[in-house]
Amino acid sequence: MRGHKGKIAVITGAAAGIGQAYAQRLAQEGCDIVAADISAATETGKLVEAEGRKFLSCICDVSSQDSVLKLAEDVERTFGRCDILVNNAGIYPRKKFLEMTYEDWRRVMSVNLDAAFFTCRAFVPGMKERGWGRIVNMSSSTFATVVPDYAHYIASKGGIVGFTRALATEMGPFGITVNAIAPSLTRSQGTLSQTPRAGANSMDAEFENLARRQSIPRPEVPEDLVGALAFLTSDDAAFITAQTLYVDGGFVRV
Numbered sequence: 001m002r003g004h005k006g007k008i009a010v011i012t013g014a015a016a017g018i019g020q021a022y023a024q025r026l027a028q029e030g031c032d033i034v035a036a037d038i039s040a041a042t043e044t045g046k047l048v049e050a051e052g053r054k055f056l057s058c059i060c061d062v063s064s065q066d067s068v069l070k071l072a073e074d075v076e077r078t079f080g081r082c083d084i085l086v087n088n089a090g091i092y093p094r095k096k097f098l099e100m101t102y103e104d105w106r107r108v109m110s111v112n113l114d115a116a117f118f119t120c121r122a123f124v125p126g127m128k129e130r131g132w133g134r135i136v137n138m139s140s141s142t143f144a145t146v147v148p149d150y151a152h153y154i155a156s157k158g159g160i161v162g163f164t165r166a167l168a169t170e171m172g173p174f175g176i177t178v179n180a181i182a183p184s185l186t187r188s189q190g191t192l193s194q195t196p197r198a199g200a201n202s203m204d205a206e207f208e209n210l211a212r213r214q215s216i217p218r219p220e221v222p223e224d225l226v227g228a229l230a231f232l233t234s235d236d237a238a239f240i241t242a243q244t245l246y247v248d249g250g251f252v253r254v
């Protein structure tokens with residue numbers, strides 16, 4: 001795809017799961033990669049360097065503005081800029097609404113939604129100055145389907161759709177596109193460590209149950225998402241902005 005060579009991509013939550021697959025794919029496209037994660041992204045670093053690209057692992061809690069400002073300083077010092085920002089870090093602790101505390105609500109909102117505000121405030125000014133930028137935020141098919149025990153999570157992922165549209169409007173004149181990707185239930189470190197829902201005796205069974213409701217009836221894996229990210233961050237997608245792309249085997253129809 002056109003436009004990735006030599007670009008600097010900052011990917012949050014890139015130590016594992018979908019973020020790690022994103023880092024590997026953008027490295028294959030020719031980007032140098034910054035992983036911003038609360039955990040050291042050692043494995044991701046190996047994958048990126050195997051593609052011959054530079055890699056920086058920043059320990060960063062994206063729910064803290066101070067931590068994101070420190071990330072921005074590290075990126076500036078090492079690479080001088082951020083061209084592509086992928087807001088991927090996210091948490092999805094299941095909780096029934098009637099048991100949900102304000103602390104539960106705020107925690108999910110801060111990691112899944114406030115973080116996108118912090119990273120965009122930090123990196124968008126430089127993109128605007130240079131007249132080129134790509135931002136991809138992670139939403140979720142749960143925003144468009146019937147999923148219980150996720151009021152905070154679904155609200156945060158709906159917030160991401162709104163933020164994506166609003167920022168796209170303001171940044172369109174400056175060569176910056178802002179889009180979202182919405183996966184279905186995807187095999188990752190995070191989902192594989194969850195407790196299966198009633199009716200499924202293992203997470204594997206839960207993946208299979210959900211896959212049967214998709215047009216393409218097999219469980220989604222992180223590699224299913226990387227092509228969409230590569231496209232949305234390329235020059236080929238320069239006229240596509242404010243969109244939420246459901247990459248979910250044909251589960252949600254919009």
Ligand SMILES: NC(=O)c1ccc[n+]([C@@H]2O[C@H](COP(=O)([O-])OP(=O)(O)OC[C@H]3O[C@@H](n4cnc5c(N)ncnc54)[C@H](O)[C@@H]3O)[C@@H](O)[C@H]2O)c1
Pocket residue numbers: 012013014015016017018019036037038039060061062063087088089090091092111138139140141182183184185186187188189190191
């Ligand atoms: N896996 C799915 O089924 C699925 C479906 C729809 C949307 N998503 C979204 O995709 C994104 C990635 O999901 P995943 O399944 O790969 O998750 P995961 O739990 O496998 O990995 C998430 C990564 O984010 C990091 N992280 C968590 N909190 C952080 C914080 N405060 N600051 C920085 N890093 C932090 C973790 O350390 C981890 O490396 C999330 O935004 C999630 O909501 C996932």
